[in-house]
Amino acid sequence: MRNRFIRSLTVAAAALVACTGIASAEWPEKPITFVVPYSPGGGFDAYVRAVAPEMEKILGTEVVVENIPGAGGQKGASTVYRSDPDGYTIGIWNVPGLTVPQLLGKSTGYDLTDVTWIGNLATSNYALAVKADSPFNSLKELCSQGKPFKHSDTGPASTSSVTARVAMTLIDCPIQNVTGYKGSTDTIIGLMRGEVDATIKPLAQLLKYRKSGDVKILMTFEETRSAEDIPTSTELGYPDFANFDLRRIVGGPPGIPADIQEKLSAALLQAADAPSVQEWAASSNNALDPVGAEEASAIMQRLMDFYGSYKDVLAQ
Template structure:
């Protein structure tokens, strides 16, 4: 009787293994259907640009259609929430960025936690931000901006793609390090924010170099400084904030792939390997170079640790902020 029970148990265990969607057998077959990559901001911004470049590469590496869906709103948390609630089978992914690591500290009653409730897969790109003002602005340098802010303490404002986004984080870090007062004006994306900046309805913005590139080249905005500790090859004549007197200022916008919690490890590894391989693709390299971006490809375990460090960094700083200022 015991022998029969053992055989029955073994049979049931084997059947269960093949029925479970997270098994190695199922992962080896993945992907068997189109993959959705959620870009949680409006079309035209850096997140959207990166998402489409990544989608094209994943499509080539995985041999399956990858569809980019823009789900803007609430500083990128709306799109992240959609992915967090999705089935953890690898068919719904998020093009995340640094701003998601601060979201839990900035949004009340957020239905998910980016660090705990998402599967962190890998980095895709790392891009410096650039401090820009409208072409019509009387400000032509960081020191002039700080002097202007002191002279007009209640008239300074800055734009962002939403609370907790890279533009918001960059500006609040600048405020903290300089003591500058400035009102935060959140938008639903970088593109509408840039429209208001060019129109003179905002004092300044700290947008990613990739997103601001067209307006810088077209003369719509003036770059005052970049946020990396070293000058970027994209804007070699533009000083860093550190060079401009904001000692030690450093901020970059990293982009990554994430998915719902509890994705099969084999699927995570497959996606990571695809991203890593894409970093050597000439088309992807050209895309990243055009954005002044450093290539990604960090392994999942290392990236999970990095996300934790970034979460601690930004949530600690966020305690000093009023998210409605």
């Protein structure tokens, strides 16, 4: 309810700015590129392709989805960051995955403290899953097999990789991160093929494979249950795990004018509220948690501080 109220205020503010003539009245004059820093078919791609058609209607111009995979999302992120700050190039950012290289002082081609944040589109809780016929029926069994359990992921900078490495280190559970998969769907398929022991992925995504009988979910990273028959990390004695989640935050290059930032933010929020997007979210079990530019900026500052406290673990 609070988020819906905030969105209403954001939309109203954008309309007021436009009416007073402060906004760039001629913007947009050409198509907007919406970058997804991963291959087609994954979760980030699905969210962007759901809202892009509605943003087109709202902004009155084409919104072109462009997939730029590579370097765990860094290639697409740096492409957005280096673009002209005119609002015609924006992207969806994987957080905390894209925070890690910067926190470790690596060359990334972007600086998250300078990104023009437009809004948070979704927040996803994680879950730990194994193959349906796996001999492991609990996190304790997985961690007590006498060797590191193999975990599938796209790369060390991915959000689920960050979650897995930090969370398992906190409980002294040996883990071997097996990377190189093209997207989150491929990591789950790798699990189903028996290439790894387990994977940590968004709960909504894993529930679909659980329903088809391909995986079993051992634990969710939550305080309270969202799935009645799956225990939470808090119940199992790991309350800190609930702090790890996946943010799908939309941002553009540094220096986008405030009025264009506001137009983009309002369009994103309106698109997320559109009936077609709401229906997609419900039918696909992909939760929406849209907030505007100001709150997204505050979220990013908090997350940078939070994950910065685990730099030693992430550097391992």
